[in-house]
Amino acid sequence: MTNPLLAQFVAEAADLLAEVDEGLLxxxxxxxxxxxxxxxxxxxxxxxxxxxxxxxxELTRLTHAAxxxxxxxxxxxxxxxAEMVDGLLAAFDAVRAWIPVIEATGSAPASAAATxxxxxRRLRTALGDDAGGSSPVTVTVAATPVAPTVLAPWxxxxxxxxxxxxxxxxxxxGASIRALDYRPDDGxxxxxxxxxxxxxxxxxxxVLEVRAPDDLPAVTEFDEYESVxxxxxxxxxxxxxxxxxxxxxxxxxxxxxVTAAALARLLDGGDEAEAPTEAEAPEEHRVLVGxxxxxxxxxxxxxxxxxxxxxxxxxxxxxASALGLSVTSPAEGAGPEAVLAWVDxxxxxxxxxxVPAQRTAPVDEQDAGAERSADGPVGEPATEDATxxxxxxxxxxxxxxxxxxxxxxxxVAKNSLPFVAAAAxxxxxxxxxxxxxxxxxxxxxxxxxxxxxxxxVRMLPVSTAFARAPRLVRDLSRKLGKRVRxxxxxxxxxxxxxxxxxxAEPLVHLVRNSLDHxxxxxxxxxxxxxxxxxxxxxxxxxxGDAVLVEVADDGRxxxxxxxxxxxxxxxxxxxxxxxSMSDAQIAELIFAPGFSTADQVSDVSGRGVGxxxxxxxxxxxxxxxxxxxxxxxxxxxxxxxxxxMAVSRVLLIxxxxxxxxxxxxxVVETVRTxxxxxxxxxxxxxxxxxxxxxxxxxxAGLLDLPAADRGxxxxxxxxxxxxxxxxxxxxxxxxxxxxxxxxxxxxxxxTPGYCGTALLGDGLVLLVLDVKExxxxxxxxx
Amino acid sequence: MSDQDTxxxxxxxxxxxxxxxxxxxxxxxxxxxxxxxAGNGFEALELALATAYDLLxxxxxxxxxxxxxxxxRLRSDEVALTCPVVTISTEADEPDADNAYRAGANxxxxxxxxxxxxxxxxxxxxxxxxxPWSAS
Numbered sequence: 001m002t003n004p005l006l007a008q009f010v011a012e013a014a015d016l017l018a019e020v021d022e023g024l025l026x027x028x029x030x031x032x033x034x035x036x037x038x039x040x041x042x043x044x045x046x047x048x049x050x051x052x053x054x055x056x057x058e059l060t061r062l063t064h065a066a067x068x069x070x071x072x073x074x075x076x077x078x079x080x081x082a083e084m085v086d087g088l089l090a091a092f093d094a095v096r097a098w099i100p101v102i103e104a105t106g107s108a109p110a111s112a113a114a115t116x117x118x119x120x121r122r123l124r125t126a127l128g129d130d131a132g133g134s135s136p137v138t139v140t141v142a143a144t145p146v147a148p149t150v151l152a153p154w155x156x157x158x159x160x161x162x163x164x165x166x167x168x169x170x171x172x173x174g175a176s177i178r179a180l181d182y183r184p185d186d187g188x189x190x191x192x193x194x195x196x197x198x199x200x201x202x203x204x205x206x207v208l209e210v211r212a213p214d215d216l217p218a219v220t221e222f223d224e225y226e227s228v229x230x231x232x233x234x235x236x237x238x239x240x241x242x243x244x245x246x247x248x249x250x251x252x253x254x255x256x257x258v259t260a261a262a263l264a265r266l267l268d269g270g271d272e273a274e275a276p277t278e279a280e281a282p283e284e285h286r287v288l289v290g291x292x293x294x295x296x297x298x299x300x301x302x303x304x305x306x307x308x309x310x311x312x313x314x315x316x317x318x319x320a321s322a323l324g325l326s327v328t329s330p331a332e333g334a335g336p337e338a339v340l341a342w343v344d345x346x347x348x349x350x351x352x353x354x355v356p357a358q359r360t361a362p363v364d365e366q367d368a369g370a371e372r373s374a375d376g377p378v379g380e381p382a383t384e385d386a387t388x389x390x391x392x393x394x395x396x397x398x399x400x401x402x403x404x405x406x407x408x409x410x411x412v413a414k415n416s417l418p419f420v421a422a423a424a425x426x427x428x429x430x431x432x433x434x435x436x437x438x439x440x441x442x443x444x445x446x447x448x449x450x451x452x453x454x455x456x457v458r459m460l461p462v463s464t465a466f467a468r469a470p471r472l473v474r475d476l477s478r479k480l481g482k483r484v485r486x487x488x489x490x491x492x493x494x495x496x497x498x499x500x501x502x503x504a505e506p507l508v509h510l511v512r513n514s515l516d517h518x519x520x521x522x523x524x525x526x527x528x529x530x531x532x533x534x535x536x537x538x539x540x541x542x543x544g545d546a547v548l549v550e551v552a553d554d555g556r557x558x559x560x561x562x563x564x565x566x567x568x569x570x571x572x573x574x575x576x577x578x579x580s581m582s583d584a585q586i587a588e589l590i591f592a593p594g595f596s597t598a599d600q601v602s603d604v605s606g607r608g609v610g611x612x613x614x615x616x617x618x619x620x621x622x623x624x625x626x627x628x629x630x631x632x633x634x635x636x637x638x639x640x641x642x643x644x645m646a647v648s649r650v651l652l653i654x655x656x657x658x659x660x661x662x663x664x665x666x667v668v669e670t671v672r673t674x675x676x677x678x679x680x681x682x683x684x685x686x687x688x689x690x691x692x693x694x695x696x697x698x699x700a701g702l703l704d705l706p707a708a709d710r711g712x713x714x715x716x717x718x719x720x721x722x723x724x725x726x727x728x729x730x731x732x733x734x735x736x737x738x739x740x741x742x743x744x745x746x747x748x749x750x751t752p753g754y755c756g757t758a759l760l761g762d763g764l765v766l767l768v769l770d771v772k773e774x775x776x777x778x779x780x781x782x
Numbered sequence: 783m784s785d786q787d788t789x790x791x792x793x794x795x796x797x798x799x800x801x802x803x804x805x806x807x808x809x810x811x812x813x814x815x816x817x818x819x820a821g822n823g824f825e826a827l828e829l830a831l832a833t834a835y836d837l838l839x840x841x842x843x844x845x846x847x848x849x850x851x852x853x854x855r856l857r858s859d860e861v862a863l864t865c866p867v868v869t870i871s872t873e874a875d876e877p878d879a880d881n882a883y884r885a886g887a888n889x890x891x892x893x894x895x896x897x898x899x900x901x902x903x904x905x906x907x908x909x910x911x912x913x914p915w916s917a918s
Contacts, residue, residue, distance in 0.1 A: 005808070009801040042798075045843060049872045050801040052894040243896055247805075248812045250898035287902055294889045301884040307862040308886035314911055315866050315888045322906045 025470035041070040058112040065120035170260035182231040204236040291319040462540040463491035493540035518555030552636040558629035652734035656705025661768040697778035721775040796826040797841035823847025842871035857886035866907040
């Protein structure tokens, strides 16, 4: 896409669409919220205004219809109902579908006119417009400029034969065609302009003539960097389209309407032809007279302030001198009445009646507001908008990521200082070692703050991930015939952009699942003594260096018996195992791959991929999923997500003579205890910790490393897993450290058991263990 | 006025829609103006108080502070700004134009404004003044 204006529009459109969608859904819930109506109206209004700059009549027409409907709602003439919201959503959905096509081609898809027309009619019907069918929507089209009766002689440059061939067609159809004369500036190449390319952008070109001057200078004097070409062309494109192509060089191009009559006159009698500058003159004259008339209105309106009077007088002076009138300034310090009389005299001298032009913009006459009621609230000062007024700097994400990478490296580099201090101490430089440690504390603090500051840049509110929920709930609940109220809490809770972005998809699954399986149909709810309307709560709460996201409904909860049966039917768990499982464990089975309780696969959910996918997505993010099912009362699914993914804290351990890292998020506690406290249950070594049985598994064994000799004490790293705590027996514990976790790549990519590598401060590459896989291996070994 | 590069005229384009801002800004830039942009009335007020503009091109319907309010403040006795102001609105109604003129606009145009019209108007509005008005 080469057109920067269009690129800007596409970007703006995305913002506006998001704003409209969110606003409409909130509005449906709270139709009386004046601020919301205003916000949505403004977005539609801006859309219409911006789309008017392009040749997108379908878009302008549709957004205009939406704007009118919203205006009626805003002025209190119409109460907003679900029907209207449906129509408005459909309108902006259509626009959303057009944008990529507009981005690629510069115009709306071929089907847009019909689609847009149908939706616009729907909106108009809601508005109570009678003439729904015949598209009463006035479109922002450039006015048909009055076709000159006398054509400029350069039109003849297009070739008399061509023009004569055109004449019968023009006469037969009564149509007109546009002729353009483009004389690129001598130095245009130095401004990066490409005249030939530009003129070829004119749509529906019929004839293009490129001419060099007859009197080209001799080769020795010829400046090949200077443009001497002149382009004349005929096009069937509308005036506005042509003007749009040349919008950056409007003074180098002249476009005229060619009608049959004018063309015939030009071809038959050249004597009537006028110079092109004169043909243009009346237009400029009108603008100047319009300017004078406008100043008259300033002076005549109420009580103009002295600054207004001065400004108006100056403009009038300029317009008058541009008109070539002999100008005498009004007396210094003259009152508004005297100045008004003076302007009246100027207007009269300009040879035009003192009728303030209805519009002073003759070139872009349009009927955009023709049917807007005269008492439309446009003139009211806009109410305070919810949009934050703070200054925003938009930065490419790659730049922030680069910064973050550097900060991460700094954090790691600073971690080498304690090693240096230890080395210094070993060599007997205790004072130096102390100083290094002190410096380390300072660098550590500053780099942590720096890291935090950069992280903050990447933080996005959870509302970004919640954004799709309102629409989803609305559409699904209608489709399923359920009544659901969506409540969102803590949307402002922020987390890293990567986390937020990857959260959106799982949230959709969860919301779907809740509506499809959790929430009962209204009659069933009433029978159960619950309110007919169900409540779905989306809540985000900050929790230390994590964020908790809850999806809670007041539906039927997890039907444990049904899950048990399904799990058996689908062969997910063996019958014998099922019997020994607790209800909570059974409930967890909804996350098992291939599990689905829906009796028939609906198009909403029920393909048995949802919850499994949710869990793996969240775990990929370094988060966890837990459920809290209250049978008959509802289900809460709790996602615990790290605030950021960039820098991870790991616990260093040694096992089998090698150092490893374990993500600190997975660590519950570290225990050193005599071997004598280890007991056996069913032949397996376990540790009883605060009345909880923790199965033990030696890390060396899980990783096929040589086992170290058993000392008197055992070091147990207790980690959190999906099946409960696991005690991993290691040789030694070391300190916690911050690392940048990098995924295994190259030959090592996909090696099971490790979630990545990290560079330590002393230059050692650390393998970071994947606790989930360790747990699988421990389970398999039993 | 276009050939004097010593003192290029300076314009402020005010519109909440970035696309429209770019459009008006580019027309003025190609007409030889130095152009600043503001996204709402507050920003515009701040800029207009700090910089001597030769021309203001102001949208009417904007969040936080609309064009009328901005103009009323600029033309008030406290600020007493006398530079020419063109308002550009999507509304083609007379009451809207009346409001703009009452607030002190020197011209009310309806979107979309043809590039040559804006360029022409901008040229006239920033042309040199006959004495003694040019002095004040």
